[in-house]
Amino acid sequence: MNTEPFFTSEEEKLFYSKYRQLLRSLQPFIQKDDLRKMRALMTRVIALDCYGRDKNGINGLLRNIDTALIAAEEIGLKRTSIIAVLLYRPVMKNIISKEEVEETFGEDAILIINRLLKTSELYARNTAVNSENFSRLLFSFAEDVRVILLMIADRLCMMRLGKQIKDKEDRERLATEVSYLYAPLAHRLGLYKIKSELEDLYLKYTDPDQFQFIKDKLSETKRSRDAYIAEFIEPIQAKLKEAGLKFDIKGRTKSIHSINNKLKKQKIEFEGIYDLFAIRIVLDSSPKKERSECWQVFSIITDMYQPNPHRMKDWISIPKSNGYESLHITVMGPQNKWVEVQIRTQRMDDVAERGLAAHWRYKGVKEESGLDEFLTNVRMALEAKEASPMDIMQNFTMDLYKDEIYVFTPKGMLIKLPKGATVLDFAFAIHTGLGSKCVSAKVNEKNVPIKHVLNNGDTVSVITNPNQSPKRDWLSFVTTSKARIKIKQALREEAAKNAEFAKELLQRRFKNRKIDVDDGIYMRYIKKKGYKTVTDFYLDISDERLDPNHVIEEYLELERKEKEGFDHTDVRSAEEFVATTEVEEISTRQDVLVLDQNLRGIEYKLAKCCNPIYGDEVFGFVSTQGIKIHRRDCPNAQEMFSRFGYRIIQARWSGKGDNGYVVTLRVIGRDDITIVSNITSVITKENGVTLRSLNIDTVDGFFQGNFAVMVKDTHTLGTLANKIKTVKGVTSVERINQNS
Numbered sequence: 001m002n003t004e005p006f007f008t009s010e011e012e013k014l015f016y017s018k019y020r021q022l023l024r025s026l027q028p029f030i031q032k033d034d035l036r037k038m039r040a041l042m043t044r045v046i047a048l049d050c051y052g053r054d055k056n057g058i059n060g061l062l063r064n065i066d067t068a069l070i071a072a073e074e075i076g077l078k079r080t081s082i083i084a085v086l087l088y089r090p091v092m093k094n095i096i097s098k099e100e101v102e103e104t105f106g107e108d109a110i111l112i113i114n115r116l117l118k119t120s121e122l123y124a125r126n127t128a129v130n131s132e133n134f135s136r137l138l139f140s141f142a143e144d145v146r147v148i149l150l151m152i153a154d155r156l157c158m159m160r161l162g163k164q165i166k167d168k169e170d171r172e173r174l175a176t177e178v179s180y181l182y183a184p185l186a187h188r189l190g191l192y193k194i195k196s197e198l199e200d201l202y203l204k205y206t207d208p209d210q211f212q213f214i215k216d217k218l219s220e221t222k223r224s225r226d227a228y229i230a231e232f233i234e235p236i237q238a239k240l241k242e243a244g245l246k247f248d249i250k251g252r253t254k255s256i257h258s259i260n261n262k263l264k265k266q267k268i269e270f271e272g273i274y275d276l277f278a279i280r281i282v283l284d285s286s287p288k289k290e291r292s293e294c295w296q297v298f299s300i301i302t303d304m305y306q307p308n309p310h311r312m313k314d315w316i317s318i319p320k321s322n323g324y325e326s327l328h329i330t331v332m333g334p335q336n337k338w339v340e341v342q343i344r345t346q347r348m349d350d351v352a353e354r355g356l357a358a359h360w361r362y363k364g365v366k367e368e369s370g371l372d373e374f375l376t377n378v379r380m381a382l383e384a385k386e387a388s389p390m391d392i393m394q395n396f397t398m399d400l401y402k403d404e405i406y407v408f409t410p411k412g413m414l415i416k417l418p419k420g421a422t423v424l425d426f427a428f429a430i431h432t433g434l435g436s437k438c439v440s441a442k443v444n445e446k447n448v449p450i451k452h453v454l455n456n457g458d459t460v461s462v463i464t465n466p467n468q469s470p471k472r473d474w475l476s477f478v479t480t481s482k483a484r485i486k487i488k489q490a491l492r493e494e495a496a497k498n499a500e501f502a503k504e505l506l507q508r509r510f511k512n513r514k515i516d517v518d519d520g521i522y523m524r525y526i527k528k529k530g531y532k533t534v535t536d537f538y539l540d541i542s543d544e545r546l547d548p549n550h551v552i553e554e555y556l557e558l559e560r561k562e563k564e565g566f567d568h569t570d571v572r573s574a575e576e577f578v579a580t581t582e583v584e585e586i587s588t589r590q591d592v593l594v595l596d597q598n599l600r601g602i603e604y605k606l607a608k609c610c611n612p613i614y615g616d617e618v619f620g621f622v623s624t625q626g627i628k629i630h631r632r633d634c635p636n637a638q639e640m641f642s643r644f645g646y647r648i649i650q651a652r653w654s655g656k657g658d659n660g661y662v663v664t665l666r667v668i669g670r671d672d673i674t675i676v677s678n679i680t681s682v683i684t685k686e687n688g689v690t691l692r693s694l695n696i697d698t699v700d701g702f703f704q705g706n707f708a709v710m711v712k713d714t715h716t717l718g719t720l721a722n723k724i725k726t727v728k729g730v731t732s733v734e735r736i737n738q739n740s
Contacts, residue, residue: 011059018065022082025072029079037104038086045090056165060089063157070153074194077153080105081146084112085153092117115147148185155182156194159201175205176645190323193353199257207260214256214263217270225253225277232333233279239300245293246284252342253277278340285345291316294327297343305331308338316348318406318456323351407458417454420479424450427462428483435483436490437464451477469494498542499535506541509548518559525558593629594654595620603627604651606661610634610737613661615714620649635737660710662692663717666736667705667724671698675729676705682723683709688716706736 007015023035045051051060068085071077083105090096091113102110155178158165165171179202186195204211229251240247254262254276262273285293294316301307311330319325327343344352407415407426415429423443427450428435438450442461454460470490478484510517523534531537540546593604604620604627612618617632621640629651630637641648669675676696683691690710697704711717721733 007059011062015062015065018062018069022065022069022072025069026079026082031079034079034083034105038083041087041090041096041104045095048095050090050093050095056167058161058164063161064089066160067150067154067157070156071150074156075149075153075191077146077149080108081112081150083109084116084146085150088113088116088120092120112146112150116150119147119151148189152182152186152189152191152194156198159198159205162201162205171205172641173645173648175202176641178202179206180643180645190320190351191353196255196257200255203257203260210260211256214259214270218253218256218259218276221276225251228334228337229277229279232339235304236281236301239304240281240297243296243300245297247297248282248284250280250282251277252280278342280342280344280349282349283343283345287347290345290347294343294345298327298329301331301341301343302329305333305339307331311338311340316344326352405454405456407454407456407460410459410461415460418479421454422450422477422479423448423452423454423460423462424474425478425480425483426454426460428478428486429480430462432482432486434462434464435486436470437466437468438462439465439468450474495535495539499538502538502541506538506548506551509552513552515552515556517555521559521562522555525555528558529554593618593651595627595649595651604629607634608737609636611661611663613663613714613717614653614712615717618651618653620651622647622649660690660712662708662710664736665707665709665721665724666732666734667707667730668732669703669705669727669730671701671703672729675727676703678727679705679707679724679730682727683707683720686716686720686723688712689720702731 023030046061051064053059064086068082071085072082087096087101087105087109091098091101091110098110098113101113155174158174159178162171162174165174178198183195183198183202186192186198200211233249233251237249259270259273259276262268263270281297283290283293283297308330311328313326313328315324315326315328325344325348328340329343330338330340333339405417405419405421407417409415409430415426417425417429423441424435424438426441427438440450440463441448441452442463443452443454443458445459470487472491474487475484478487526534526537529537531540537546541548541551595604605625606612607621607628607630610631610633612629612631612634618629619632619637621628621630621644627649630640634640667679676694680691680694683689688711692708692710694708695706709717709720711720717735721735724730724733
């Protein structure tokens with residue numbers, strides 16, 4: 001029986017303190033009897049140990065309270081969303097029925113709980129989101145903006161508790177997931193403060209040395225920074241007071257993550273970063289005077305300090321799509337240092353810090369209101385069934401960080417596009433059919449090509465041709481996710497149609513000449529021609545890069561040679577022999593790998609880039625061709641983990657490695673044929689080892705030999721390598737990747 005107390009004495013104090021804090025935040029929004037009903041339900045579920053500790057010892061109720069506090073105070077969610085956070089776990093564990101929640105707190109509370117449950121199911125098997133459920137996760141997000149905000153709050157809570165996550169891999173998976181999904185979502189929804197904290201924590205857990213280095217440097221320079229900020233703002237304060245403005249001025253240091261990006265991108269030392277901070281002026285203005293007072297401050301500052309015209313951004317006249325409003329200018333301050341100044345009102349600052357939730361408060365919009373255009377675009381991308389999860393992820397991430405431009409249709413409709421968008425992006429933004437048939441456009445009454453880059457305020461009229469269809473080179477200049485996904489979808493459909501047509505054409509030619517095709521020889525012919533897939537082969541026939549009659553003649557010649565080879569086999573030297581067996585094999589003969597959470601019987605492939613064998617430390621990677629198994633020390637592992645962490649799944653060996661695996665050993669030694677003979681002798685005599693091929697090169701008195709051997713596990717391979725090292729004249733033996 002579990003005798004561990006629900007709360008430690010310290011946790012109990014913390015809980016009641018945070019519970020009271022949460023009640024104060026929600027006081028204006030809660031309904032009569034909410035507190036009494038919630039207290040009764042919470043007492044019941046705690047008694048049934050619904051909020052037990054997880055595998056890291058984190059108390060479930062404290063985590064939920066922390067998440068609720070973030071949602072209420074840092075994001076601005078209200079009654080219904082907070083109730084959903086506190087009750088979805090008891091509902092999930094069937095301690096409280098959905099009917100009871102609906103009867104007690106209303107229909108909308110159970111609606112959010114249902115959507116939270118749907119996303120929670122996707123986390124049941126693993127900490128990180130993988131490719132298999134990624135699309136479903138985004139669909140769940142796109143149903144209700146509150147679900148996104150609550151999931152962001154939960155991930156921020158877990159990142160703050162990161163030190164309590166005992167397993168380093170779990171912590172890094174969480175950090176990777178946050179960096180590719182939740183930080184961009186927070187950015188897109190205007191939660192800049194949360195986005196910066198998530199990115200900083202990601203760096204802290206994935207590169208702690210660099211994080212600490214920048215943190216220490218910021219601490220060292222804090223005094224001089226503070227002194228400079230005071231010197232810079234002193235005359236500004238005097239002028240603003242003289243103008244009768246109500247305001248607050250503060251300095252804001254760049255986030256550690258953004259400083260690290262600048263260090264890497266510009267390849268400079270820390271001391272070389274001149275814009276470590278920005279000055280923010282927040283005005284207490286009435287709604288009617290907001291814009292005029294912001295521009296008044298702009299005028300005062302640019303009169304005092306020389307502005308940089310190339311670093312001026314006006315998001316007051318045309319706000320960003322997520323509601324962000326602010327004036328940004330960069331001026332030459334004392335000591336000839338450039339200083340960024342942000343000018344905004346208290347309302348604008350609140351929206352900038354808390355995103356969509358602040359819009360609800362200022363505009364009186366209910367939480368139930370529809371999603372913004374961004375979420376509509378996510379749904380549209382997901383509904384393109386031909387689009388792979390990776391396509392969606394790449395384009396989704398790409399759209400998040402781009403500034404917007406605004407262009408007009410001939411009838412005056414405003415179309416929002418990312419900066420750098422082309423005429424073709426504009427056409428696809430209006431309608432897929434219009435984009436697919438686009439041949440050119442008139443921009444401000446001037447004829448331009450489809451790759452013409454649009455500018456803010458352009459008026460665009462698209463010109464189409466019914467015979468036009470999407471081309472592959474279009475992908476090189478479009479910037480929006482909708483355009484890229486629709487072009488790829490059209491190209492895939494066209495390629496499949498053309499390949500099928502070419503296949504039928506070639507089959508008819510063979511049939512007309514009464515040739516019975518040997519499938520084995522036919523596939524070897526295609527491979528010998530250098531094609532990775534049969535589809536590529538047929539596409540070259542379709543595009544007239546291959547003549548069908550020439551293909552038939554070459555096939556017949558190969559068939560003749562192979563048949564002659566069976567009748568008379570020439571003796572070949574070992575130096576000329578090269579293995580033709582593929583290293584990559586689908587492991588279906590024996591289930592020696594366990595994937596993810598003890599899953600067996602799933603088809604996978606062994607990756608060619610690192611050629612794993614039984615006994616290697618491995619992981620799974622979900623690719624567009626299925627699950628690939630890589631070694632932990634694979635040369636591509638670091639990039640896969642950092643860029644595509646959501647596609648990583650756990651893998652481990654089980655059973656015995658009886659199938660056998662082809663491994664290449666690179667041996668270097670003195671140029672002597674007897675040494676090579678001795679090596680092959682060692683290999684052939686070793687139990688459980690088969691020589692598959694060898695390839696010898698000689699230069700400057702040394703030979704380098706690549707010996708492809710079949711072994712059953714790493715132990716057998718290690719024993720073999722040690723024995724080869726003992727051969728006189730051998731200087732080094734190393735295992736290499738298949739493609740090295």
